[in-house]
């Protein structure tokens with residue numbers, strides 16, 4: 287199961303596992319790209335094993351619809367790859383009132399991780415791979431401004447989202463202490479992907495540069511695939527391009543993880 291599987295790292299992982307004979311379901315919002323994934327699956331002889339769930343994961347309602355569709359179609363999830371992301375030079379607010387990066391990069395991952403926990407635990411060696419930027423940002427999240435109403439920049443939104451995902455992983459481990467599922471945070475390095483985003487001209491030039499200098503996707507997915515194939519022993523772990531990162535208290539603080547879980551659940555109560 288791959289969120290953001292219509293492009294970049296998610297798409298490449300999806301196709302790689304289809305080539306290996308697995309069932310792969312991707313979640314994405316773009317129907318043309320979903321069709322292209324199915325067409326490519328056909329070409330590699332994987333017709334019938336490729337599935338597309340269309341949903342806008344920046345909406346809590348969209349994430350919940352995707353989760354319902356997964357539950358309707360599958361009775362287990364062996365691996366959940368969280369890769370959907372869209373960044374923006376300007377602060378955007380979803381129809382539900384959340385800042386876009388917070389909603390897509392963090393909230394949708396929170397929902398998919400927690401609400402598919404039982405389907406994951408039904409698999410023999412289950413793993414969640416949250417593809418993000420572990421350990422890059424330390425210190426407190428903006429507890430009184432999770433929606434980044436003040437001082438928004440693209441970089442601040444991304445690093446804050448990465449911070450929240452680090453705490454999501456720690457909190458997930460605490461909420462599911464008996465789970466067999468391994469929760470893995472993965473930093474892929476700079477990879478030449480679509481960099482789904484809405485950019486001002488100056489940032490667009492930087493992104494073009496990253497697109498032309500980043501590692502090829504086929505190369506970047508290898509360390510992620512190794513973690514999916516052979517999940518680490520530790521219930522929660524963080525990795526950067528194949529190397530393990532220490533879960534230091536300043537970045538992966540359990541008290542902050544618990545606080546974030548509680549705040550997130552309160553926010554989601556309002557979206558029932």
Ligand SMILES: NC(=O)c1ccc[n+]([C@@H]2O[C@H](COP(=O)([O-])OP(=O)(O)OC[C@H]3O[C@@H](n4cnc5c(N)ncnc54)[C@H](OP(=O)(O)O)[C@@H]3O)[C@@H](O)[C@H]2O)c1
Nearest residue numbers: 290292293294295316343344370371476477479480481482
């Ligand atoms: N590429 C890098 O250098 C890099 C570096 C560090 C971390 N990462 C992490 O790696 C992960 C994958 O990155 P990538 O570069 O492969 O991504 P990407 O090429 O930008 O693709 C992002 C995916 O997310 C989907 N998406 C965007 N908005 C969505 C929405 N509202 N609902 C559902 N799906 C949506 C995109 O669909 P559309 O095609 O419709 O936009 C696309 O399939 C990200 O989480 C990122 O944080 C990447």
